[in-house]
Amino acid sequence: MEANPRSTGRLPAAFLTPGSSSFMDFLGDHSPDLLPGKRVLPPLQGAVEAPHGTTIVATTFPGGVVLAGDRRATMGNMIAQRDIEKVFPADEYSAVGIAGTAGLAVEMVKLFQLELEHFEKVEGVQLSLEGKANRLSTMIRSNLGMAMQGLAVVPLFAGYDIDREKGRIFSYDVTGGRSEEHGYAATGSGSIFARGAMKKLYREDLTEQQATTLVIQALYDAADDDSATGGPDVARRIYPIVTVITDEGYRRLTEAETSEIARSILEGRLTQPDGPRAALL
Amino acid sequence: MSTPFYVSPQQAMADRAEYARKGIARGRSLVVLQYADGIVFVGENPSRALHKFSEIYDRIGFAAAGKYNEYENLRIGGVRYADLRGYTYDRDDVTARGLANVYAQTLGTIFSSAGEKPYEVELVVAEVGASPEGDQIYRLPHDGSIVDEHGSVAVGGNAEQISGFLDQRHRDGMSLAEALKLAVQALSSQSNGSDREIPADRLEVAVLDRTRPQQRKFKRIVGRQLARLLEADGAASTPTDAPSDEETDETGGTPGTGSPGTGTPGTSTPEAPE
Numbered sequence: 001m002e003a004n005p006r007s008t009g010r011l012p013a014a015f016l017t018p019g020s021s022s023f024m025d026f027l028g029d030h031s032p033d034l035l036p037g038k039r040v041l042p043p044l045q046g047a048v049e050a051p052h053g054t055t056i057v058a059t060t061f062p063g064g065v066v067l068a069g070d071r072r073a074t075m076g077n078m079i080a081q082r083d084i085e086k087v088f089p090a091d092e093y094s095a096v097g098i099a100g101t102a103g104l105a106v107e108m109v110k111l112f113q114l115e116l117e118h119f120e121k122v123e124g125v126q127l128s129l130e131g132k133a134n135r136l137s138t139m140i141r142s143n144l145g146m147a148m149q150g151l152a153v154v155p156l157f158a159g160y161d162i163d164r165e166k167g168r169i170f171s172y173d174v175t176g177g178r179s180e181e182h183g184y185a186a187t188g189s190g191s192i193f194a195r196g197a198m199k200k201l202y203r204e205d206l207t208e209q210q211a212t213t214l215v216i217q218a219l220y221d222a223a224d225d226d227s228a229t230g231g232p233d234v235a236r237r238i239y240p241i242v243t244v245i246t247d248e249g250y251r252r253l254t255e256a257e258t259s260e261i262a263r264s265i266l267e268g269r270l271t272q273p274d275g276p277r278a279a280l281l
Numbered sequence: 282m283s284t285p286f287y288v289s290p291q292q293a294m295a296d297r298a299e300y301a302r303k304g305i306a307r308g309r310s311l312v313v314l315q316y317a318d319g320i321v322f323v324g325e326n327p328s329r330a331l332h333k334f335s336e337i338y339d340r341i342g343f344a345a346a347g348k349y350n351e352y353e354n355l356r357i358g359g360v361r362y363a364d365l366r367g368y369t370y371d372r373d374d375v376t377a378r379g380l381a382n383v384y385a386q387t388l389g390t391i392f393s394s395a396g397e398k399p400y401e402v403e404l405v406v407a408e409v410g411a412s413p414e415g416d417q418i419y420r421l422p423h424d425g426s427i428v429d430e431h432g433s434v435a436v437g438g439n440a441e442q443i444s445g446f447l448d449q450r451h452r453d454g455m456s457l458a459e460a461l462k463l464a465v466q467a468l469s470s471q472s473n474g475s476d477r478e479i480p481a482d483r484l485e486v487a488v489l490d491r492t493r494p495q496q497r498k499f500k501r502i503v504g505r506q507l508a509r510l511l512e513a514d515g516a517a518s519t520p521t522d523a524p525s526d527e528e529t530d531e532t533g534g535t536p537g538t539g540s541p542g543t544g545t546p547g548t549s550t551p552e553a554p555e
Contacts, residue, residue, distance in 0.1 A: 010387040015358040121360045
C-alpha cells in the first residue's frame with residue numbers, strides 16, 4: 001500500500017482499525033518495509049564501513065539527570081565527522097544518546113521519538129519511563145541481525161521519572177538487554193575511560209552545574225585515551241552536547257554554556273593534564 | 282421475494298444527510314477561534330477522559346462533534362496518517378490541507394457508499410502558522426465537503442446560531458482571554474434567547490500556540506490556568522451580562538472591522554485589543 005494515502009483517496013482500512021497505540025506495530029502491519037528491523041540483508045562479506053559514533057555519558061544528580069556526548073564520528077581510523085550530534089530528546093522528559101553505527105542509530109532515534117509521541121497522542125497520556133525504556137529495548141533487539149554484521153547500535157537512555165521524582169539512566173547491550181544504572185553510566189568506545197573518570201568524580205550530592213562539569217570532564221578523559229572520541233575543539237568551536245532533564249523537562253545547554261565549562265576544564269588541564277585528583281583514602 | 286421499493290437517489294442522499302445531521306445535532310457544540318497567538322478550541326465536555334480536541338501533529342489540531350467512536354476512529358487514523366507521512370518525508374511535509382483532504386475523501390466515500398452507515402460527525406482541522414495570516418481552519422461536514430474557514434467556526438448541535446453569534450463579535454488579534462470568553466459566551470447562549478452558565482470544570486479548552494518554544498504547539502488548558510484566563514481583565518462581566526457589554530463595545534469602538542463573515546478572510550492587520 002501507498003505510504004501516502006492521498007493517492008488512494010480515503011484512509012486505508014488499516015488507519016481506521018482500532019488497536020495498538022504503538023506506531024511501530026502500525027508500521028509493521030501497514031508498511032513493514034519502513035521498519036528498520038524488518039529489512040532483509042543481502043549476504044555480506046566482511047564488515048561494512050560506515051561512520052560510527054563514539055562516547056556517551058550520563059550522570060544523575062538530585063532532581064534530574066545529565067546526558068552528554070562527544071561530537072566525533074569515525075570510520076575505521078578516519079574521522080568521518082567532527083560535529084555529529086548523538087544526543088537527542090526522546091520526548092519532553094527523556095533523552096537518548098547513541099553509540100554505534102551512526103546512520104542506523106539516527107533512524108532508530110527518529111522512530112523511537114515517534115513511537116513515544118504517537119502513544120502520547122493516541123492515548124492522551126505519556127508512557128511510563130520504564131515503558132519507554134522497554135520500547136527502546138525492543139528496537140535494539142530487532143537490530144540484532146545488523147549488529148552481528150558489525151552494525152550495532154548501543155544507546156544510553158536517560159529520563160526524569162515523574163512518579164518517583166528523580167532522574168534515571170538505562171544502559172543497553174546489542175541484544176536489547178536493559179539494565180538500570182545508578183549514579184553514572186557510559187557507552188561507546190571511550191566508555192571505559194569515561195566510566196573510570198566518573199567513578200572517581202561522582203558524588204551523590206552533585207548540583208546541576210557540577211553534574212554538567214562532571215560529564216564534560218569524563219568526555220575529556222575519554223578523548224584523552226580513546227582515539228575515536230573527540231575532545232572539545234576550541235579552534236572550530238565544537239563542544240560536547242550536554243542535555244539536562246529535570247521536572248521542568250528536557251533542556252539542551254547552549255553552546256555558550258558548554259563552551260564556558262569546556263574552557264574552564266581546559267584551563268585546569270593546562271596545569272594538571274590528568275584532571276582533578278581524587279583523595280587516596 | 283419481493284422487489285425492493287424504488288427510492289430516488291436524491292431522496293436516498295437526503296435521508297442519509299438527515300440521519301447524519303440529527304446524530305451530530307445530538308452532541309454538544311464546540312467552537313474554534315483564531316486569536317493573536319494562535320488558535321483556541323473551546324467546547325463543553327463533562328468528561329475528563331474523552332476528549333473532543335486533540336493533537337494530530339506539530340502544528341495541527343483536531344476537533345470533532347458527533348458520535349464519539351466514529352470521530353475517535355478518524356482521529357487515530359489522522360494521527361497515523363500524519364506520523365507516517367512525517368516519518369517517510371519530513372515533519373514539515375505534514376499539512377492540515379493534506380489531512381483535511383484525506384478526511385474529506387474518507388467521509389465522502391463512507392457517506393455515498395450504500396453499504397455503510399454515514400458517519401455522524403463533523404470535524405475541524407486547524408493548523409497554526411508562523412503568523413496569523415498562515416493559520417488555516419478547515420471544517421469537514423459529514424458528507425465529505427471541505428469548508429475553508431477564517432476567524433471562527435462552530436460545529437455540533439447549535440452550530441448555526443453560535444457561528445452567527447461569533448461572526449458578529451469575533452475580531453482579528455484578540456487576546457487568548459478575550460477569545461476564550463467570547464467562545465464561552467457563544468456556547469452558553471441558547472436559541473430561546475436565555476443564557477445558561479457553563480462552569481469552568483465542564484469546559485474543555487486547548488490551544489495551538491505559535492509562541493510555544495517546543496516543536497509541538499498543541500496544549501490543553503486546564504485547572505488554574507483556565508480559571509485565571511476566564512477571570513482575566515473582565516472580573517465584572519459574567520457570561521450572563523456580557524453579551525450586552527459586547528454589543529456596546531462594538532457599536533462604540535470598532536465599526537467596520539467587526540464583520541468577518543465566513544466568506545471574508547480576516548487579512549486586515551490585527552488591531553490591538555482595547
